[in-house]
Amino acid sequence: MNSFIVKGLALAGVLVIGTLVVIKQMHIDLSDPINMITFLGAIAIAALTFGVGAKYMAQMKSDTASGELAEENWDGIGEYKNELPAGWAYSFLGTMIWAVWYFFWGYPLNAYSEIGEYNQEVKNYNKKFEAIHKNASPEVLKEMGESIFLVQCAPCHGETGDGLSGKAQDFSKRFTKEQVLAVIKNGQHKLNFPLGAMPAGMAQGKDAQAVAKYVANGLKGTAPTAWTTCAGCHGTDGKGNGGTAPSLAGYNLPLVKHVLANGKTGIIGHMPAFPGRFTPVQEKALAAYLGTLKQ
């Protein structure tokens, strides 16, 4: 055996023993797979470095040139005909194949895009969100509705939903008398409910006053005779006939959905539409939260 190999392996052995001492000193737990892999890696590096190094050092010392000379000759310096190393040749072929893939499929047509990543993130999130909250409990919906309300609605409607003294709709009640009278006088055609537009002037004078008082009072007590006209679309209980007309009794899901999609213009002012801003679950949550605000 060549003395270089012996020396190299001896040095590698010293390094391995050194590693073992460190392991012992620092109480490193080798039953942990990560530690074990790191330790084996250290041994492999030590053995390969000194083994391979020593082998070539020895070869340089004892080897003599041999083989068939190529025809080219540069001022007396010749070159042996060497076979291309197989690993090198296969890697080269591999990169050529990879380049074709990369040029035609990998890069230009399937490039990374920030918007693509965003779309994917939103899609995955919404899917997960809808799945988790498919059958959300009323408490969860209320909490979710409150946090949406505080970010998106509170700047105009106030943190408690009181409408900031008449600057926006006051959610502690469905209507004031003035609002009902204004809707009866002007009609309402922008909410796009299935039953269609409400014409202006559905009730006059005393009838209108009576209906306004009844609706503003939260539909309590006996209904005035003119209420039958309203009940034709809004339902006898005023709850909007199962979502085909706006509810007059409180803030239910169809009403929240239609106002968010179309905005609302009334005597207070104008509320912009929020189309596509909320998922169905979030709309449900908002309706649930508004329901709890009602006195």
Next chain:
Amino acid sequence: MFHWLEKNPFLFAVGVFIVIAFAGLIEILPSFTNAARPIKGLKPYTVLQLAGKEVYKKDNCIACHSQLIRPFKSETDRYGKYSLSGEYAYDRPFLWGSKRTGPDLHRVGNYRTPDWHANHMWNPKSVVPASIMPAYKHQFKNIADLETAYAEAVTVKKVFHTPYGNDIQPSKAAFEKYYKTTALPEALKIAKAMKNKDVLAMVQQGKIPEIVALIAYLERLK
């Protein structure tokens, strides 16, 4: 054939630089020009909106508000669709900002009203109790500089071919005509929606306070 080039290393280096720079240009420039084109349906700012943009700059809204919604879910949930570069085609300069002490304003026109802005600029705490934004009451008294804004419109029309109509012409008479027939009615519409009697009276007298111009600008941010 290229032996002379190899004998002139400096010239060779310049040649290499030109070749590589050219390759870079044809790769980068087309995507830049594409992205800088106005998105479909984008209209240039009206003169009133331009005057509002000047108020926005003058009162340094950019120090606390950004105008750029990044494509992250957390941002689009709060502010709306992410911003596209073509949306800023008529912004000279754009007001992206880099600091959000207050919220982003790039789509504020979608979810606030002139009435809300009027309340908010007069006293921010009256609508957002926890707000740390200062009040900007002087905007209700100061008169907006429509003449400079008009000159800006004339300039960008001439220099950058911003698609303004024939009502934007480089003459004092054209400005006065524009002010009466276009800017004032636009301001009146906003003043009416603001529900502020003093402001409405001012506009009806033919004077446009800064707040009206600013709200016109904020309403345009969609």
